[in-house]
Amino acid sequence: MAVFERMGGADWQVIGDVLEVSARTAQVRLAMAETAFRELLSPERGPGAGEAGRLRAYMAREPLEVALDLDDWVLRHEDGDSGLGTTPVSGGLVRRGPGRHT
Template sequence: MSDQDFGAAASPFSDAARARLAMAYEACELAGLARGAVPVGEHELRPDGTTRSPGSVLAGAAHVLKAAQRFFDAAAVCERLGGASWEVIGDVLGVDARTARARFTAAEACFREELRSPDAVPATTAPDGSGWWRAYTAGNPLEAALDLDDWVLRHEDGSESRGGGDESVLGPAPVSGGLTPHGEQPSPGGN
């Protein structure tokens, strides 16, 4: 049975778990973009060390910054749907509750709307192409979680993360295994 068969109201995961899943993807995307900035391409630099394509390094950094902003927004939404009040979020960020609410209300409202109407999520909202993930996760949360399981296991550092054997320390389901099934909602965040 596909996630599409569940519909928006009958997702296999709670809303809070789906917010955590969305945050996990944003972290995955951020990690990929940052990782891509590390290697120096074979023909990237001229013999004198200057770049062959002025502006490309800054453009890449701008993509990383945008991804970091999406991760930051997703983390706030995850906290809210996980039960955190605006006061808690404000305290973590060193601002008052009103400032925290003003900063993240739109992101929370957008996420809640995506939960209600996953078919209405545009797959190409972001200029960098990241909007496809929101549409995919909204309509297919179980598949998205399994994809992230695979990503984590492929990127697990064998020397630091694994014990003596070949089996993952994180287990076979490092993302999907920790998500809260539908019906186990935390209490909603306060004002």
Template sequence: MAEGDAEAGAAPFTDAARARLVAAYEACELADLARAAVPVGEHELNPDGTVGDPGVALADAARVLVAARRYVEAAAVFERLGGASWELLGEVLGVPAHTARARFATAEARFRKGLFFPAGAASEQGGSPCGVSWWRAHMAREPLEAALDLDDWVLRHQDGDSGLGTAPVSGGLTREL
């Protein structure tokens, strides 16, 4: 039980709820990285139309791709902890079940051992407000507080979405009985 949960007298989150929280975090980081790539910087293009700083746009896109892969991995772990079979994961991804298993079994095992993030993920920072390295440890240590932080993030980025309520992340997480 996390320290914050013990203080609140609440049961800890289920494994599936914690896995969903990790997926929410990865989606947050992916969204922030993608959003950062939209504006055209003042000095990105030279007056003659050439690229001002070659390689920067591609490096940004590569960070988005890495974040997208982490999000897919986190979603697969969530699905597995929620009871999905390797066959279902393979079907959704358009690959054979054994390919899905080969791709995600290690991530699932890592999660079940309490290692919520890919090895080296803490060093893969993309400048996202959700992406600071302490946040990953914070989420493992204080999942409710991390979920509340993600609630705030979602509410700040609603973009016209309605019906999310005041707890769009934390409100959907289930606890152990």
């Protein structure tokens, strides 16, 4: 969640406060994860550039849309007896409101 919050503009002080560590400690612990995620968002520079890189970047930018697409796929391919409901993939996702730093 810290990387998500950083992508949303939270500074290291906010992240540190939530984790109950100093801003510097939060940065040391999480900066590499943030950098790796930002590289995923860059399909031309990230690992597996090209079509696979563009797909990973899209999935990282639009996780809810991807989950809804997966709901559709699962429901098209189920046998009708599974009892998956209408949201077999996205139904388990927890949406956080703006300003929540958890």
